[in-house]
Amino acid sequence: MGSHAPFSARSPALRLEIVAQCPTTKARVTRMHLPHFVADMPMFMPVGTQGTMKGLTTQQLEDLDCHVILGNTYHLGQALLDEAQGLHKFMNWNRGLLTASSIDSGGFQMVSLLKLAEITEASWMADGVEFEAPHDGSRMLLTPEKSIDLQNSIGADIMMQLDDVVSSLTTGPRLEEAMYRSIRWLDRCIKAHKRPQEQNLFGIIQGGLEPALRRICIDEMVKRDLPGYAIGGLSGGEEKDQFWRIVTLCTDLLPKDKPRYCMGVGYAEDLVVCSALGVDMFDCVFPTRTARFGNALTASGPMVLRQTQYEHDYRPIEEDCDCLTCKGYTRAYLHTVVTKETIGCHLVSIHNISYQMRLMRGIRESIIAGTFPEFVRTFMVKRFGEGNIPQWIVNAMQSVNIYL
Ligand SMILES: [Zn+2]
Known part of the structure; x- marks a missing residue:
């Protein structure tokens, strides 16, 4: 395959071209060829809300040189998306689009899970995740099949698997269970995916702050030979020194000819650190939320x-x-x-x-x-000012030969 891997049978809708590799760190510049656009990476992907960016038009996003944006479409409804021939057309966005498996990486998901954590697991988690619609409180059970069906209607260049999300502070059996369940759900997503020629399904690496679990998850998911992989389950209030160690473990083990996406990361210093550790893609609601x-x-x-x-x-x-x-x-x-x-x-x-x-x-x-x-x-x-750089950043950069 090499650095100019062709669109392959297993990845007909994504080709990663490696443009430059930093000789000191793990940072790299790549171009990700997607059905709708060629994205320069490392890149930040702004998060859209309800089909449009909060306060920004798609023309403005183009003018800002955004190559890929995240679309959230929960409220739109599948019939409308089918009628509109997908979200690209519906929102007049001709570049790269990525959709999450569920509702919103910015909060509803986690709130719902916490709320449902009291319910006996066997009754609901075996099949999918139950969500509460933010606007009317109605409940829906999202299964891997339903999630992929919906995302196939949306038609984004990249879609994320449905995973069993736990807080990054979760430990013990619940963490291990979520990791294994995410692998099983990935297989159900792969099976349900009807448009692999036009849409890329990314797996999400789980395993919290446990290196052993992360290794197992990566090992299993890499066997599925997906077009790309995301590092999930971070940025949930864990110690930053643990955060970067998990990120670097994942980029060490993930294949070099596939894009690596660190979910929910968007603070400037995190973008710089994670780029140095070999991450290619980032998203976060922070820039627009803080605005x-x-x-x-x-x-x-x-x-x-x-x-x-x-x-x-x-x-x-x-x-x-x-x-x-x-x-x-x-x-x-x-x-x-x-x-x-x-x-x-x-x-x-x-x-x-x-x-x-x-x-x-x-x-x-x-x-x-x-x-x-x-x-x-x-x-x-x-x-941060000379001499005030946080210790975790000093440690993280030292691991890739930059001495601050
Ligand atoms: Zn400005």
């Missing part, structure tokens, strides 16, 4: 635009940002509209997505230029 509270992402950390210090500040959020918001609006203006007017959330969202895209572009360019270790040092010093 709602008037927080703008910047190289030196979040800027809380509500604060009175910005009342008479006529500079853009970031001088070197070329987004629509920074080109046309001042911090003073944003200060008066954030958290009050829709336009405030909208403008800060544009900047925040732009910030993420710029960061990922910087990562890719520095890997290609052979200056990625220097990029990491500069980024961390700017973000």
Whole structure:
């Protein structure tokens, strides 16, 4: 297969082209050829809500150079999606689209599971996961078959398997059970998948913070020879030092000719660290969610635009940002509209997505230029200040030969 693996029988809808490999770290630049787009990676994928990005149009997402976005379609209904010939057409998005197996990586899933945790397992978990619809409280049982059927109607370039999600702090038998169940459900997803020529099914590696369980899960899932793999079950409040060790274990064991996707990761420092550890794809609701509270992402950390210090500040959020918001609006203006007017959330969202895209572009360019270790040092010093870089980041980077 090599670095220019062709679309294969087992992966007819995805080809990974390795563009550059960092000689120091595990970071790499790849191009993922999907049915709708060729995505440059490492990349950040913004999360869409209810078929449209919160406050952003698909044209704006294109202008921001987003290559793949996450679509959440729970409320749309399968009949409508079939009638509209899939979500790409329905939302007028012609680039890469990824769908999660269920509702929303940003909360409903976990809430429902916690709520249902008291129910005896045998009665509900054997077949699927029961969800509560956020808008009307109605219940539905999502099985692996139902999830794939729905995602086949959505028609995204990448769809995620249904997995048994447990909190990243879960340990013991429940964790082991969730891992094995996710493997069994993956097999049911593979069997139910009716459009492998046009859509890629990714497996989700589970196993919490237990290296032994992660190894078993990877071993089993890699045997299924899927087009790509996600690292799931992290970013749930675990110690960061445990987080990066699991990520690096997974990237060590996952095949190099397949994309690796770290789910639910979106803080700038995490994106830099995980890119260095060999992750290709990221998603997170954080940039748009924090925009709602008037927080703008910047190289030196979040800027809380509500604060009175910005009342008479006529500079853009970031001088070197070329987004629509920074080109046309001042911090003073944003200060008066954030958290009050829709336009405030909208403008800060544009900047925040732009910030993420710029960061990922910087990562890719520095890997290609052979200056990625220097990029990491500069980024961390700017973000935390000299001598203030968190120990977990120092440890993580030391594991890939960058000494901060
Ligand atoms: Zn900007």
